[in-house]
Amino acid sequence: MPYAGAMARLRAAQREMTRTLLLDAGLDLFVSKGYATTTVDDIATAAGTTRVTFYAYFPSKVEVVKALLAERLNALLARVPSAERGSTENELVAVVEDGSPERIRSWLATTSERWDAIRPYTTTAHAAAAVDPEIRTLLDEWLDEAIGDIRDGLDRAERFPATTRHFRSVLAITELDHVARQWQPDRWGVARDEMLDVLAESWVASIGRRR
Template sequence: MANLREAQKQMTRRLLLESGLELFKTKGYAATTVDDIATAAGTTRVTFYAYFPSRSDLMRALIDEQLNEKLERVRSPEHGSTARDLVATVAEGTHEAIMAWLRRTSELWPAVRPIIRIGRDASVVDPDLPDLVERWMEEAIADIEDGLTAAGRLEPYQRHFRGVLAMSQLDYVAQHWDGSDWKIGRDEMLEELGASWVRLLN
């Protein structure tokens, strides 16, 4: 019986997260209320608050749980979260390893893009969420720095900033690829991005 109750709790929590994400996508973060989310999830405001103290906390959970789950990022005491495959890819540093990682990651862009966009919108209007996505981006930058450190490549002072440059490129391309006319195919775009990463990280 206890296991059933726990499963129901997890299902309710997931429904609230999924309903929040869908409403944030369609109505926008600022226009979506706690009542909207609770209703869409088939529950009540009281139940919402049993799982999340505020709309801000639900937004944080979308970043900390759903986004990290999609990208296979795990909790890290040093950085908040880490993607071990990214650290290993950067440490290897070869064109083949970087291209394989970028191809895998690019398959996730349609699922990842809305969460990042909503997180940035939320940071603008919600004083409880300053720099929400940017802090998360710093965790990914730290992975690149860790990979470079493990490989002993570049000077220590260069490693973090090279990560900033690499993740800035990736973020911009991932956020704008579908809606831009860059006169380049997807495969060619990934090759150009990969070549840039190889130059930056070696």
């Protein structure tokens, strides 16, 4: 029995390693080659396995993107499962509820330190969404979860007219998503601290608590 248990754990570890290799290979290829031109065979070969093995783990490359977003990107962003919607970032909700310029600026600064790590995932998602309606829907739902976090914070604070809170949340997340995907040092003629200052000013104006 101990031997059987050890073998079962070994098989489980091997399966997890193969799945990880497939996800790693998929992300690398989606970034370097593009989602539209990357095939299942490309991913399997890059992972050192076969097409048959790929399909034992994922029904399609769409499912690879789903796993990259739901598992890895959410982990990077500290998003946790939510009963109300797919995921939530509790700290973001708390920051928006507080609404102070200082706390918003601090949260944006902390988040910006992860932009390099999350960019491959968000870039892949947007590229895939442009050619695959299923990913488009998935990306919209994922962004709606972040929008919902801001809306929750505004609702808790009872800040701004209720009829404008959702739209304000859309503006804030759309702005953040674009900047996070596009930002490079000194791009747009501003250094990192200046960029964060301006971004924070915009967030305070649209969703924050004014002094």
